[in-house]
Amino acid sequence: MWKRQREDKSVLTEPxxxxxxxxxxxxHEIVTDLGFFTGGMCDCGAVYGFDPTGKNLGEVFMETLVELCGGDWQRAMSMTRGESYEERVLRYNPRTHRLVPGGTGYAGKTGILLFLKLTGE
Ligand SMILES: [Zn+2]
Structure with missing residues (x-):
């Protein structure tokens, strides 16, 4: 039983x-029109941005959203959460490259990964 729980937890932390x-x-660092942006892209079309402190989420969110819109700022501004795109927030440890499950707050050495994906793609 204990072993099984451990295994489940390990699956939960897979990136x-x-x-x-x-x-x-x-x-990783991506060069955009706005400057630098730390994040990446998934094959499914999702774009993610990383905030190592969890304190600049607003900024990271905008950079990620503009990147999702292919650098089109105007289009990014017209996007509506839940309609034009979906958002997922994950806790992430860049040193171990693992997700941190559960709601343990912003304390510690974990950052926030913000995943955005256009709906209908
Ligand atoms: Zn994906």
Whole structure:
């Protein structure tokens, strides 16, 4: 029983895309029109942005959303959450490249990964 729980937990921490369950790459620096953006893209079309502190989520969100719109700022501004795109927030440890399950708050060394995906794709 204990072993089974451990296994389940290990699956929960695998760095998988919340939309398609594929393993995603470590967030890396991407050059955009706005400057630098730390995140990546999944084969399913989802774009993710990483906030190592969990304190700049607003900024990371905008950068991720613009990237999702192919750098089109105007289009990004017209997007509606839940209609034009879906959002998933994951807790992530960049040192171990594992997700951190559960709602343990923003304390500690874990950052926030914000996944956005256009609906209907
Ligand atoms: Zn995906």
């Amino acid at each position: 998988r895309c919340p939309f398609c369950r594929a393993l995603f790459e470590r967030p």
